[in-house]
Amino acid sequence: MPFLDSNIVIVTWNGPHDPQDPFNWPLKKKWWATGLGLVASFICxxxxxxxxVAHKSINDEFHISDKSFxxxxxxVTSWGVGASVCPLFLFPIMEDFGIxxxxxxTYFCFIxxxxxxxLAPNFATLVAVRFFSGGCVPLMSDAVAGIVSNVFYGDQARSIPICLYVTVYLAATSMGPAMGSAILQFLxxxxxxxxxxxxxxVLFPILFIGLPETRGPAILLARARKLRREGRKVYTVAEFDNTPLYQVLIRSIQRPLFMLxxxxxxxxxxxxxxxxxxxxxLFTQSVEQVYGELYGWGPVETGYVQIAIVVGEILGCAFCMFTNHWYYASAVRNTETPGTPIPEARLYASIIGGLFGVTGGMFVYAWTSFSTIHWMAPTxxxxxIGFGITAVVIGNANYLVDAYSKYAASALGAVGLIENISISFLPLAATAMYTDLGLHWASSLLAFVSLLLVSTPFVVLKWGKEIRSRSPFMKEAIIDRRRESIPTAIA
Known part of the structure; x- marks a missing residue:
């Protein structure tokens, strides 16, 4: 504990091997905390x-018509809007309290x-409460990502947990219709x-009893408070940060939007x-329309068939784990920061996933959509597509983390904002698009959009060094990596 002056002590870890430091926890404890977080993230x-899958039943009870819109x-739209707005305002505040x-x-509020x-007496109540439950989910997901970064040190140690974290979120989203179908089929x-x-x-008491605090500053704060109760003037560095709350909120909202x-x-x-x-x-809308028109399936059957997306997402996760060595092997080619992997190497998985997974899968889904072709073909x-989705999301997220370093949270915050806006409004066009363009060309249009987006990583691969040299955020990350790569002199 180094002294700030003669009266005040700044509490820090008791050396590099302090057992309370989450980076020094036994591997079993790290995975226990991570596993609990992943289960909670899946459920939410x-x-x-x-x-x-219940939209027809809900429409009938509340007299809602989808004829014109x-x-x-x-x-779902209100859920996505809540997921867009709430993290911008709440997570910077909640983060100070620990994971x-x-x-x-958040989990209690979600319950x-x-x-x-x-119990919703009308449709408006259902829409309103979904806004708030949607706001809770990204807070939970961000907290789980925080657990991973708090207990695993270095990108190599974090690579598998991050792959699992992204896959659990995507698979849970794709599993929703199937789980709803399993209930709606009988009740x-x-x-x-x-x-x-x-x-x-049921999970809440398990979380309450079993989830340890993983945020280092929060653990140190608890240590400082315990020592203060013993009469000692002990504080953490964070306690001397007197930044007003409104400035924290402005910075939290402003930087992601500025970077975007x-x-x-x-x-x-x-x-x-x-x-x-x-x-x-969008598939929660289009799959029902496609399989309903072609094979006469109802919401329950089309909910089950979306498990195919989950299978693809799991395969995409395995692919990302298997290809991690491509990124580390790029270190021998790095002339900018020798010995350090090139950030753009993270995009290899995205390119393969976007080109052969999402784009290729969309074309298969489009041009096997004939009633004379077995339903397994579009499946x-x-x-x-599920395979490509996971590869793209993991590859892009890893690239942003490497390229922007300490500003990665803001970059990912900007991405998350657009993601949730997209899930709120893009599927609203699904019915009209598949009706006006037809089953084949509607999916083909999505394939062409995907193909256009897949071309962007090639630009980054070719001119990545120039792009990073022009970005003030990326240049700071380069300086940090160079400092880390300089060996410490031994006197």
Whole structure:
């Protein structure tokens, strides 16, 4: 504990091997905390799409018509808007309290907002409560990402947990319709809310008892408070930060928006991610329309078939883990910062996933959509798309983290904003698009858009060094990497 002056002590870790430092925890404890977070993230993320299969039942009960506009999608739209807005304002505040309080408070609020789903007396209530439950989910996801970064040190150690974190979120979103179908097949639609409330509540005491605090500053703060109760003048460095709350909020909102508008890489990554996530939610509309017209399937059957997307997402996760060595092997080619992997090497997985997965899968999904062709053929296309979705999201996220370093949270915040806006509004066009363009050309249009977006990483691969030299945020990351690569002199 180094002294600030004769009266005040700044509390720090007791050396590099302090057992309370989360980086020094046993591997079993690290994975326990990460696993609990992933389970909680899965349970919450399912909420985004689980109601989509019940839209006909909800429409009948509340007298909603989709004849002129897909009004039944409004509960998902409000969910996505809540997911866009709430993290910008709440996470900077909640982050100061540590990961454990954020997870427990957010999860408890999420449970509370599930209660009115099964009891909703009208459609407006359903739309309103979905806004708040949607706002809770990205807070949970960000907290889980925080657990990974708090307990695993270095990108190599974090690569597998990050792959699992992204895959769990995507797979949960794609599993929502199937889980809703499993309930709707036997029970009225309100039981989707009741049963989701039950399984969500069951996990809460496990989280409350078993989830440790993983945020280092929060652990040090608890240590300092304990020593102050013993009469010692002990503080953490963070306690001397007197930045007003409104400035924290302004910075939290301003920087992602500024980077979105001024950083071409962030802008394109956000567009690509928004398109990718929008596709998952668009499928909650288009799959029912395609399989309904071709094979006469109802919402329950089409909910089950979306499991094919989950299978593809799991395969995409395995692909990203397998190809991690491509990134590390790029270090021998790095002339800018010798011995350090090239950030653009992270995009190899995105290119393969975007080209052969999303684009190729869309074309397969489009041109096997004939009633004379077995339903497994377009389902293979869905699996390919799921594979590509995971590869693109993981590859792009890893690239932004490497390229922007300490500003990565703001870059990812900008991407998350566009993602949630996309899932809110893009699927609203699904019914009209597949009706006016037809089943084949509607999916083909999405394939061509995907093909256009896949071309952007090639620009970054060719001129990545020049792009980084012109970005003030990336230049600072380069300086940090050079400092890390300079060996410390031994006297």
């Amino acid at each position: 993320s399912v909420n985004g799409t689980i109601l989509t 897909p009004y039944s999608y409004w509960p 454990r309080p954020v997870v427990l408070v 509370c907002f599930l209660i009115p789903v099964g 009225p639609w309100r039981w989707i809310g009741y049963i989701e409330l039950v399984w969500t509540t 508008c001024t950083e071409s890489v962030v802008f394109v990554a956000a567009l690509w991610a928004g398109f990718i996530l929008g596709i998952i939610y 293979v296309g869905l699996t390919m």
